[in-house]
Amino acid sequence: MHALGTYLIKVSAEQLGQKESEEATELLKVIGDFERISDHAVNIVESAEELRDKKLTLTEEALKEYEVITGAVKEVMDSAIKAFKDDDPKRTERNRHKKTETLKLWISAFL
Numbered sequence: 001m002h003a004l005g006t007y008l009i010k011v012s013a014e015q016l017g018q019k020e021s022e023e024a025t026e027l028l029k030v031i032g033d034f035e036r037i038s039d040h041a042v043n044i045v046e047s048a049e050e051l052r053d054k055k056l057t058l059t060e061e062a063l064k065e066y067e068v069i070t071g072a073v074k075e076v077m078d079s080a081i082k083a084f085k086d087d088d089p090k091r092t093e094r095n096r097h098k099k100t101e102t103l104k105l106w107i108s109a110f111l
Contacts, residue, residue: 005031030084037077 005028012024051057058066 002031002035033080 008024008028008031012021012028016024
């Protein structure tokens with residue numbers, strides 16, 4: 001966990017009001033989500049490098065699927081960042097639904 005997460009854990013150990021405690025918990029979840037996203041991004045880069053090193057290419061169909069999935073992920077990320085910046089719980093809930101739909105799309109593309 002990075003410095004911000006460590007700081008939030010220390011702050012959470014202090015006596016906080018209900019609202020502050022909930023906000024600290026939500027921020028820790030967001031940090032975890034962004035760490036997972038960055039881990040996945042690293043995995044994708046490593047896979048792309050392996051394809052390049054082996055001089056392999058994606059089929060036309062795979063490229064189209066990749067573009068659809070990339071667009072869906074970008075939309076979810078943009079929405080999540082905006083919800084976080086605007087502190088918009090309704091947008092956050094809609095974004096959770098979009099994230100689920102994007103995951104279903106991702107899974108169906110590879111099955």
